Amino acid sequence: MEENNQTSSVEEKITFINELLKKNNISEAEKELKLIQATISSNEILNVYESKVNELIKQVELATSETDENEQLSNSTNEKNEKEKEKERKKESKQKSISYQHYTNERYGFSLKVPSNLKMAPPPTNGDGVRFYSEDFEVTAYGNHTNIISENETIETYYNEDLNSIPVNIAYKRLTANWYVLSYEQNGMITYKKFFFGNEVANTIIMTYPASEQSKYGNTVTHMIESFRSSAY
Known part of the structure; x- marks a missing residue:
């Protein structure tokens, strides 16, 4: 009975983590994965879920990598825009000084x-x-x-x-x-x-x-x- 409860709980958490990933809630999914990893590693009965958890970890890493790339691209674009604005401000300032x-x-x-x-x-x-x-x-x-x-x-x-x-x-x-x-x-x-x-x-x-x-x-x-x-x- 206890074994069924444990497996049922892990399956529910895996389902919950999948829902978090669909909603792009990466940080929360990562937290839940750490908890479920700790649970699986301390219970041999739950080792059957290790492959599913590893797959979810890969999804989280991929999503995190894409987010970082998007942030870098956004920061690079913003930096470029700021440089262009600063260049224009210098031109305007120089023109006004004449x-x-x-x-x-x-x-x-x-x-x-x-x-x-x-x-x-x-x-x-x-x-x-x-x-x-x-x-x-x-x-x-x-x-x-x-x-x-x-x-x-x-x-x-x-x-x-x-x-x-x-x-x-x-x-x-x-x-x-x-x-x-x-x-x-x-x-x-x-x-x-x-x-x-x-x-x-x-x-x-x-x-x-x-x-x-x-x-x-x-x-x-x-x-x-x-x-x-x-x-x-």
Whole structure:
């Protein structure tokens, strides 16, 4: 009678442990397995359940291993995300630390913000534009009248002229009804040009910097382009 009670109790615990595993309650299943192992090892009559218990142990070890792998993957992903966020925060902080000076062209009416650390070249006598520069960065902005050299000019007139004059592959280009953008690399230098077209005047901004310094100047270029105010339209 006592033997039947012992075997019945072990079978019930094995069933209970299987239910815990189905519910993915690994830690509780592991505790129950340790108890049932102690019971079996102290009673020869219950040795017949050793193989079943060993199988359950393997399931627990496998489940634990998968959980650890998932946690490691999650931690790795979180760590990567945090590094990316920190990188973005540093970029934003660096961008905010750059002070800008405001420039307005009286003749053609355009304006933009330029990093204060850039030097300003002597302006041309006709007052059509300006050039700012440093050791490895340069920005030129200027205006001109349209429909002077030829009649019935369109934005495509200037766009096609630029495409035909650039001797290298253009990495990025976009044409709209009022402006176009061209960006390309030549001799290790990136050139970014944005042209604004109007019926009477056009405005142009061109920036050049080393391709190796893309991460350094990318945000600065974006900030200046966003600050540019054209009088063309």
